[in-house]
Amino acid sequence: MNVIYLVLVISCNVVFRVEALDNVTLHKDFQILTADNDLWVHLAKNCRNASYSCIKTSVYDYLKFVLENPGDVQFTSFLKFPRNSYEYTPSDNSSSPDLNDEDKYEMPLQEVSRSLTSATKTFFMTHDVELSLPGTFFLGSVLKVSPRSMDSNSTILKLEVDAKEPNDTAVGEGRIFFKKIRNL
Incomplete structure (x- = not known):
């Protein structure tokens, strides 16, 4: 599952523009390196000290922003995720009423993974996939x-x-060579 989220981050970072990041002033060389990459700009703004927890939190927040996007998503010129009219509500079949409070505790990584899995399912159920085939x-x-x-x-x-x-x-249109051959 982690590989899917990483691919999603890499492919989504060019598509979305985080409006709050427009006012960020960064070093000139860094702006060239991070042009059109909102994830890197977001990381540079929020994580001045390169700690694992800051990077993890920023990537998680970015993924939540991307997956909870209510509108159409245009990944490339040939791949589009338009919003459909389906209202998807994830069902929570994993929890059973017999568990006591000690058994309900989840590790933070499990909680984040469960949350991202739920958001990903909701995104794919509420968006269609339109793929333009080669002309x-x-x-x-x-x-x-x-x-x-x-x-x-x-x-x-x-x-x-x-x-x-x-x-x-x-x-x-493909007959130009036949005309030239006839003229010879």
Whole structure:
């Protein structure tokens, strides 16, 4: 699970702009190194002393901000996570009423992992995935994946392909060499 969160941090840090970080004044060389990388700017602002706990807290806060984003998310020019109309409420099936207070205690790492897992599930259930397919082979079609339900170890998805109709100019453009050969 930690690898998934790390990949999510790396891919999300270019997409989101934390408005509170706009007023940060940093060293000129550091601004060049961290351009368009809000996670690094956030770490530099909050963690002047490079302690593990500060970095861990800042990364956790950043992930919570990213995963609780209520709007559409555009990762790249071809991958988009638009918000869908599904209202997902995570069910807590893991807790049993027979546990006493001593058994309910969680280690901090387990609590953070459980919280991020819940936020990730909520994000993926409330956002569709739209993948623009290459225009060369698929003529700009869009693959849309919509989540429908999620269990503890499975998910039901709806797959749609929004196929574009080929235009006539794209079909007839490849004949320039035939015309040149005829002229010889």
